[in-house]
Amino acid sequence: ATEIVSGMSGESEAKIRQLFQAAIAAAPSLLFMDEVDAITPKRDSAGREMERRIVAQLLTCMDELQSTHVVVLGATNRPDALDPALRRAGRFDREIAMGIPDEA
Known part of the structure; x- marks a missing residue:
């Protein structure tokens, strides 16, 4: 999951959208995010605006998966x-x- 984070404004969110679009295009598919906590801290304790935007983008993308054959x-x-x-419900x-x- 840490490969998603970029210092450029908006780039991390674009990477998330691209990742989900690729999973939808390849459906049925499984999207595995290792160490997901590294990019999804609690928004009320997120230290940077970028972290809050990443969480918001991930939530949006997950909500858009409702009628697809993609498992996250x-x-x-x-x-x-x-x-x-x-x-x-509907997310993790x-x-x-x-x-x-x-x-053993």
Whole structure:
């Protein structure tokens, strides 16, 4: 997910839109975002305007997927750090906890 972030104004949001457009064009598809918490902090605690814009763009893109055959999967070690709006129905609304693997 960190590859999405760019210092140029509006570029990160454009990358998100392009990513979702590619997933829709390739549907049925799975869009996997590793370390999604790195780009989706809680908006009320986001330190920069860019972070708030990235979260808003991701929310918009996820809402537009309602009638497509695209599944978005996000991985994080810190689900509590995600913006709560991302964890609502129709977005990242299912959580699967993966514990630490054993030696077997």
